[in-house]
Amino acid sequence: MKIYYNSIKLLVASMLIATNFSCSSDDDQVITTPNEVIAPDTYVFERQGESTVSYGGQTARLDMAASLFGKLNDENVDGASLLQMFEDGTGFTAEDGASQDQIDAINALNSSGKKLGNKTAAYGDASVQPKIAGFLTEYAENVSTNFNVDAGVGVSGSHTGSGGRTVRINEKGMELNQVFAKSLIGALVMDQVAYGYLSEVKIGDDVDNDASALGAGEYTTMEHHFDEGLGYVYGQESDITTASTPQGNGILFNKYLKKVNESEEPGLATEIYDAFKLGRAAIVASNSEVRDEQAEIVKTKMSRVILHKAAHYLRGAAEAKAAADVDYADYFHGLSEGYGFILSLQFTYDADGMNYFSHSEVETMLSTLESGNGFWDRTPSELDDMAAQIEAKL
Amino acid sequence: MNIKKTSCIYLLIAFLIALSCSDSSDSNENVVDNFDRQTILENVTDNIILPAFDDFNPKIAQLKESITQFSISTTLANLETVQELWVDAYKSWQHLEMFNIAKAEELYFLQKMNTYPTSVSRIENNINTNNYNLDSNNNNWSAQGFPALDYLLFGLADTNSETLIFYQNDENLAYLNYLQAVASQMLQVTDMVHQDWILIRDVFVTSSENSATSSLNMLTNDFIYYFEKGLRTNKFGIPAGVFSGNNTRAANVEAYYNSTISKTLALEAIEAVEGFFIGQTYNSTSTGESLKSYLDYMTDNTTLSSTVLMKFSDSKLLINTLDDNFVNQIVLNNELMIDVFNKLQEGVVLLKTDMLSVLSISVDYIDADGD
Numbered sequence: 001m002k003i004y005y006n007s008i009k010l011l012v013a014s015m016l017i018a019t020n021f022s023c024s025s026d027d028d029q030v031i032t033t034p035n036e037v038i039a040p041d042t043y044v045f046e047r048q049g050e051s052t053v054s055y056g057g058q059t060a061r062l063d064m065a066a067s068l069f070g071k072l073n074d075e076n077v078d079g080a081s082l083l084q085m086f087e088d089g090t091g092f093t094a095e096d097g098a099s100q101d102q103i104d105a106i107n108a109l110n111s112s113g114k115k116l117g118n119k120t121a122a123y124g125d126a127s128v129q130p131k132i133a134g135f136l137t138e139y140a141e142n143v144s145t146n147f148n149v150d151a152g153v154g155v156s157g158s159h160t161g162s163g164g165r166t167v168r169i170n171e172k173g174m175e176l177n178q179v180f181a182k183s184l185i186g187a188l189v190m191d192q193v194a195y196g197y198l199s200e201v202k203i204g205d206d207v208d209n210d211a212s213a214l215g216a217g218e219y220t221t222m223e224h225h226f227d228e229g230l231g232y233v234y235g236q237e238s239d240i241t242t243a244s245t246p247q248g249n250g251i252l253f254n255k256y257l258k259k260v261n262e263s264e265e266p267g268l269a270t271e272i273y274d275a276f277k278l279g280r281a282a283i284v285a286s287n288s289e290v291r292d293e294q295a296e297i298v299k300t301k302m303s304r305v306i307l308h309k310a311a312h313y314l315r316g317a318a319e320a321k322a323a324a325d326v327d328y329a330d331y332f333h334g335l336s337e338g339y340g341f342i343l344s345l346q347f348t349y350d351a352d353g354m355n356y357f358s359h360s361e362v363e364t365m366l367s368t369l370e371s372g373n374g375f376w377d378r379t380p381s382e383l384d385d386m387a388a389q390i391e392a393k394l
Numbered sequence: 395m396n397i398k399k400t401s402c403i404y405l406l407i408a409f410l411i412a413l414s415c416s417d418s419s420d421s422n423e424n425v426v427d428n429f430d431r432q433t434i435l436e437n438v439t440d441n442i443i444l445p446a447f448d449d450f451n452p453k454i455a456q457l458k459e460s461i462t463q464f465s466i467s468t469t470l471a472n473l474e475t476v477q478e479l480w481v482d483a484y485k486s487w488q489h490l491e492m493f494n495i496a497k498a499e500e501l502y503f504l505q506k507m508n509t510y511p512t513s514v515s516r517i518e519n520n521i522n523t524n525n526y527n528l529d530s531n532n533n534n535w536s537a538q539g540f541p542a543l544d545y546l547l548f549g550l551a552d553t554n555s556e557t558l559i560f561y562q563n564d565e566n567l568a569y570l571n572y573l574q575a576v577a578s579q580m581l582q583v584t585d586m587v588h589q590d591w592i593l594i595r596d597v598f599v600t601s602s603e604n605s606a607t608s609s610l611n612m613l614t615n616d617f618i619y620y621f622e623k624g625l626r627t628n629k630f631g632i633p634a635g636v637f638s639g640n641n642t643r644a645a646n647v648e649a650y651y652n653s654t655i656s657k658t659l660a661l662e663a664i665e666a667v668e669g670f671f672i673g674q675t676y677n678s679t680s681t682g683e684s685l686k687s688y689l690d691y692m693t694d695n696t697t698l699s700s701t702v703l704m705k706f707s708d709s710k711l712l713i714n715t716l717d718d719n720f721v722n723q724i725v726l727n728n729e730l731m732i733d734v735f736n737k738l739q740e741g742v743v744l745l746k747t748d749m750l751s752v753l754s755i756s757v758d759y760i761d762a763d764g765d
Contacts, residue, residue, distance in 0.1 A: 066638075067641070069639075070641055095643065096645055098725070099725045100725075102641070148515055150533050159533065160535055236640075250639045251638075251639045
């Protein structure tokens, strides 16, 4: 195996050399731009020795999502409490046996003034936010109340698969904690980055970027907007300087960026991190062209994570359903993740600045998944077809 | 997809050969696999699996008997006897959990004996409705075995005297019945798996070829799977919050209601792992043919096997620094739990990637990354 790889390398190398020789070199004239942009090694930006990078609000929201997610596997939860956490950003409670640090962190969330609800699908179709909030109430009212009921076709409850996984599902086989979390990857993270903080309105030329009067550690409005976008992707990293290789912390985008970077598309994480870095440097250098180029890279590359995972979970569910002895817990779990990633597709951003799948296309896919008895009824070929439709965009 | 990829590679290979690349031989391939793999199976079966069952099965029988005694006479002494036998059997169990093969796999022995966290809600529901099937309803895996007994023996009250009062109350007779039902189920499944091992021993040890269904390949896979999932993920990763966005899950600690023994159980487990790897006779220091000796033969040195053993001993050192009670450890300083997880993960990589590549054994399971 090694031998072949080396041979390929040699082959490629010799082709490159050949190309070099055959090309006349007319491209070595230095093009000077008014504001040259040099990206720093890591995402560190300072003014008079103090960091100007801040995204605490984003970290708080990502933490809220994780905390809320944790409640969606409990028995007899109260729907109003879940909605309070989601819409008001208060009422979060620590898990049993949490450390003092964790309890402090939860208290800090409750008093952060941040909330998920008003940032969910903020730039999307108006029906999406209520739909996502609805997953919370549905869990509370229809699933957590049936905790000890054996789930079946048309019956919500618990199901333990042969592999040992236990899922709490609604009557269509949907595991709502997965559906909720994966939906937020698009509706919160992707939407806020692509159509919010890294869009014309937030970082366009009309946004204040005058640093002339700023003191140590102070930032311009544009700089801050850009950092807030970054925060949705890296807000739970313990160290932003190493985030080029994501830690996969939390339950949202970063977790799947890490996975895709380790399997489907190695190098993607570095491309996204580098684009954030260069884009931010461009803002400091007041270079609109580089800034906008890099913002486009961030948005299109981030979208690939959602495309990859939507297809991946559909394929996995198709395979699980095709097995001789179906492990329904694994199947429901995977397809629920797929459902959320599909919902997220409407918040993606392609090279033309459009979503890869429109709201109505997404709705069609979701209602296909839910039709009849929902996940119980889906066939491997239906799921494979849907996966192929998504893979075609990659 | 795979077919396409494979044929592309073949085309590429053909193309490169046509270009007359000079070939050089890979040093690893020079070692011809003349190792007698059956000797590993014989040693593991005769000196580890069967003696471990010979030890475990009577312990479960005693445990069940003690529960019967307790239900006849609900005294503090009888309760304490049950609790001690439960601890003792739970420790022995750590040496068997990895052998999720043959009858054990077919009967879901592992799932029935040690699915945790136990579901208190399900146990209570079973007790209240008195309508449950522990044997054939997967949904009841979390309502039986050692973890269910953990709850019933240590989780109903804060102290033993309060627990005793609970069981002495006639209104709670259903709890005593459930305790017995759980113990009976444990003994029944253990008997069946144990008897089957005795029955299949000869066939099992002769299935030593290198194929996906051969005894050695399955056993090796089960061993690594246990190391990754049973030990690394279940005992450390999940409670330490590695799979839940760093939100710790103390209730997922093994033996949560009597969590002062959680470290003891984890140490037993890593001893079992090490014993299997070096082919050490159960409850003895003598060793025989094993994955280690096979690995040493194939690599013609002990570099890789020593590195693996180093990871085991480093992990043990780290575990020994922990509080006896992992619930306390998680609350006090969860970082140390994560350190163990990370050290065990280094072992997973060595076993799953390096060792399996040397032994040319394929992985037969999908990553247990908790997702």
